[in-house]
Amino acid sequence: MKLRPEGPVVIAAGGTGGHLFPGQALAQELRRRGRHIVLITDERVQRFDTLFPGADIFSVPSATPNDRGLVGLAKSAPAILSGIAQAFGILGRVEPSVVIGFGGYPTLPPLAAAILRRIPTCVHEQNAVLGRVNRLVAPYVHAIASTFAGPKFMRPRDAGKLVVTGNPVRDAVMAHAGAPYAAPDAGARINLLVFGGSQGARVMSDVVPGALARLPEALRARLDVVQQARPEDIDRVRNLYSEAGIHAELQSFFDDMPARIAAAHLVIGRSGASTVSELSVIGRPSILVPLPHSLDNDQKANAEKLQAAGAGLMIEQKYFTEETLAERLSGFFADATTLASAARAALSQGAPNAVRRLADLVEALGRGEFHAVHNAAPLADDIGPSGPLLFAQGGC
Structure with a gap:
């Protein structure tokens, strides 16, 4: 031709x-x-x-x-x-x-x-x-x-x-590229974003609320959680957060996800290619849980790249429990410099x-x-x- x-x-x-x-x-x-x-x-x-x-x-x-x-x-x-x-x-x-x-x-x-x-x-x-x-x-x-x-x-x-x-990455992501990151000071509000892909993920609804409920009361009171959940999980997850005294905004889909990422101090999510790229271009630390049955373990390989750069932490789904996540979150929130360093590392991986x-x-x-x-x-x-x-x- x-x-x-x-x-x-x-x-x-x-x-x-x-x-x-x-x-x-x-x-x-x-x-x-x-x-x-x-x-x-x-x-x-x-x-x-x-x-x-x-x-x-x-x-x-x-x-x-x-x-x-x-x-x-x-x-x-x-x-x-x-x-x-x-x-x-x-x-x-x-x-x-x-x-x-x-x-x-x-x-x-x-x-x-x-x-x-x-x-x-x-x-x-x-x-x-x-x-x-x-x-x-x-x-x-x-x-x-x-x-x-x-x-x-x-x-x-x-x-x-x-x-x-x-x-x-899309224009909506580029609008927040390299957005300044300010780690939360002691006693300040902590913005936590939780999502699991375009349709949410059941494992996030099963594990994250219980993990946050295990945190000390003073830390729970500082949390502002934004979580994407499947429609059938929203009422259950909302009740769990309410019982734990945690402020949470839940939706089955957010059409302004890049802005939500930019506003977050920490992101918990899957490690699909777009998620990893958007975290890197915006520059936000993360805890990534690769989809366990993805072809050729591509999500695990993506998460390993960010973890190796110091941009966050990978937890395989078989180890993603309330106890493990609560321990990791306590470590992140105990030292703001750790979050700030991970944010800088994420940004260094962006293109x-x-x-x-x-x-x-x-x-x-x-x-x-x-x-x-x-x-x-x-x-x-x-x-x-x-x-x-x-x-x-x-x-x-």
């Missing part, structure tokens, strides 16, 4: 917020540059018109294998093949300059169709582990953008395509310019410029550890 540098950018994204939010961030940046956006996703297309305003949105079939064996792949094959055929036709009509996928099985049909049409194609990996779809298409795409310098399962033969951009870097890469691919290298030294205006992108003329 002939290169059309002025053509639209096709974003393939779907599934969880960890895949959607970076795609949304890229769309926001590219629209500022005057680019037209096309989104290809799965059957949940009705959710995305507010996330991608002004974009042309197409839905194509896809499927996630129910198991990791050949049987699961065979059962999902008809939907995936149908999706590839439909995406092939859509790309022929749209004539994009480049296609970028953000991982997950909903992106497989449009990526496969783009590869078949010889359209410049790249993927973005948000996690410290290269996802299954990204791993599958890695030999055939032109660039692999990544949050981390050495994602697990990256094959040596594909390493030359790797460009460390960081994980793009607020990731969306610009990724947009630069996407546009360079669309112009037929082959990506070259990334450097370890950060840009002067960048907080994060990834370095400047360099591009060299060359065919895709």
Whole structure:
């Protein structure tokens, strides 16, 4: 297919917020540059018109294998093949300059169709582990953008395509990037934010209220808890906090989560890619509980990166008990300097310019410029550890 540098950018994204939010961030940046956006996703297309305003949105079939064996792949094959055929036709009509996928099985049909049409194609990996779809298409795409310098399962033969951009965050997050952090003084109010992903998490409702109830009364009286909980858990959790004398605001969904993170002294949550990136860009300490059954333990790998940097603490779910959490919280709240140090460490891991870097890469691919290298030294205006992108003329 002939290169059309002025053509639209096709974003393939779907599934969880960890895949959607970076795609949304890229769309926001590219629209500022005057680019037209096309989104290809799965059957949940009705959710995305507010996330991608002004974009042309197409839905194509896809499927996630129910198991990791050949049987699961065979059962999902008809939907995936149908999706590839439909995406092939859509790309022929749209004539994009480049296609970028953000991982997950909903992106497989449009990526496969783009590869078949010889359209410049790249993927973005948000996690410290290269996802299954990204791993599958890695030999055939032109660039692999990544949050981390050495994602697990990256094959040596594909390493030359790797460009460390960081994980793009939405404009709503960038509005709070590097927000000043003031650890709570002795006797001051403590803002604690608790959430478990876009739909909350049962384990947070089961463990956190009981853990806070174990804290000394004087400490409980200082707490202002904001917690996301599933609708069926809210009344139970509210009663537990009331009995413990803890002030708490509970909702099943917060549409201003970046502002809530910025207002928090400490965050307790899962360690999906978007959560980890938003904590780092804003700069907030955290206690992270990785989803125990995530594919390839990607959430655990993400949490380990922040813990190793001193930005917080990882507790595996099997050890996430009221007793353990109460002990860890007591340690955090006993010394404000510990919280302040963790906040600084989190900020040092952020990449607020990731969306610009990724947009630069996407546009360079669309112009037929082959990506070259990334450097370890950060840009002067960048907080994060990834370095400047360099591009060299060359065919895709």
